[in-house]
Amino acid sequence: MHTHAQQTSVPPLVRDRVDNFHGQQLLYVGWDHHTMICAPIALLVSPELRFGEVIDDLLPASAFALHPEWPQIDWARVEWLLADRPFTPERSATLAAQGLGHKAYLRLRTPALRGIAGSGA
Amino acid sequence: MNTQDTRRPTGKKLSLKEKYALMTRGLGWDTSYEPMDKAFDQLGLEGIKIHDWDKWEDPFRLTMDAYWKYQAEKERKLYAVLDAFQQNNGHLNISDARYVNTLKLFFTGITPAEYNAHRLFAMLGRQFPGPGAAIACQMQAVDELRHVQTQIHSISQYNKYFNGLHDHTVMNDRLWYLSVPKSFFEDAISSGPFEQIIAISFALEYLLTNLVFMPFMSGAAYNGDMATVTFGFSSQSDEARHMTLGLECIKFVLEQDPGNAAIIQRYLDKWFWRGYKVLGLVSMMLDYMLPKKVMSWKEAWEIYFVQNGGSLFNDLSRYGLRMPKYWEQSVAEAEHLSHQTWNAFYNFSGAAAFHVWLPSDEDMAWLAEKYPNTFDQHYRPRIEHYRKLQAEGKRYYNPSLPMLCQTCQTPLIFTEMDDPTRTSHRQLEHDGDTYHFCSDGCRDIFAGQPDKYVSAWLPAHQILQGNCVEPGAEAAGDPGADALRYFHVVAGQDNLDYEGSPDEANWLRWKGLDKTPPAAAA
């Protein structure tokens, strides 16, 4: 378990501390039941970004927009989750102001849309 | 230790046993300038107790002089076959040029792992005070170095004709998906000596080796690749020795002290899960990349893990060991693993050093037969959608970066056990930061040694931190193009689909199957 190197008092190297992202932070976004996009995506964002800009600018430039059901999303009915907890975003508030910190994982659910040919893909 | 008199009896030819004793045990000594526990200073740190190193048995009783003789003979045979391969243009005898993509995966993912295994055993040979264990480790260190060399020499035959094989060491250091096998070995090599030997000799070489060896070597045989079959055979007898070392080692440690079992079980739980996650790449290779299929991933896992592994753990239960944690999950996931892994490479084939292609109708019929519970329901619709897009000239490429598992470094491409359409995700907070995982297994491993895994070099995050730019090169400003150059992947040559690749064009020309009509005669 512990080698000599681990027993010294050198603090561990936290490679993905927020300071290493030059004023930006990570935000992950996943779309449940749409596995054509093979994994949730990792976005580099400013903590001062407004939530509306994620929807209007960042996601349309991401893999999500290449899914055939993307144009059918009814944004007023999207269910949001922060990891596993329901989350109600405020479009005009910044990420920081609504607690979406470094490495937050957002999920969107679109119950009316069931993926390619209803397969969840 | 080493108190018995091993001086050579005069006037008598040595028996094998005497010779072995002289050439192994007889070479050990106790230090006198420094106390033994200072000379072997890593040994006490893991809590494993060894009372008598002389109880270590080497079932092969192989001495160094015999070892050199056997290995030299194997080398002569191998290089004779490689010469013939070269003279007869052996690369034209493979089933299809698509096959070479499995070699690209092997050469960039596994050959560098062999080199790391060489380093690991060279260091381990120094860490164990028992001459039996030290010599077994030294021989394996030399074996692994030989494996690296034979693989480089064999696969260089293909490097003359196919793309993507030109820079396996840099690719292994930098290319995103190769961080999965690379981090596996770096995790092992930075562990204590007993954890290292359990991780590599037992979990990898004994429990999981057939899942690497069989797919690649049988895959080569089925697909006419004599070069790979030959280096496979050449290392097979070494592998048999390595497997025996793994079993000998675990039994020795368990018999030395009853307190050792709990520590060994913890290592097994961890290294089974680490190894299983690396094997995702092999599952894709078996089900989606071999033009002539050998067996499905699900069948391979059933035979080599469930049956063989099951009877092994039956034997080990008398020491208080049980099957590794979450093994049942690996069996349930065998229905999904290859399909989900392949989809990740279809998404990101722009950033891979091998080609991807869609399964043919025949391939899909085979997949449906092998995976009757999942393929038609979950995976066929996605592939048919991709087909439709490709026919319209709108091939889907994922332009985003994926979220990665902090432990195994795989993108979060796997799904929940109870819902194959929802991403499997776990997270925990540590020291004010959030960490994400692909599974309970990976989360548990992190929780056991958080200070180790917080320093993981996750490719997607490194790209976003601006660290993936070729040293000395001007940044292109486009992170995708910069990353590709940093990976040493040549755009338009090594990556993207097989259809339309230079590999395909060359193959069709060599085989006289060129699709383009010849220029009209004058």
Ligand SMILES: [Fe+2]
């Ligand atoms: Fe090897």
Ligand SMILES: [Fe+2]
């Ligand atoms: Fe993982």
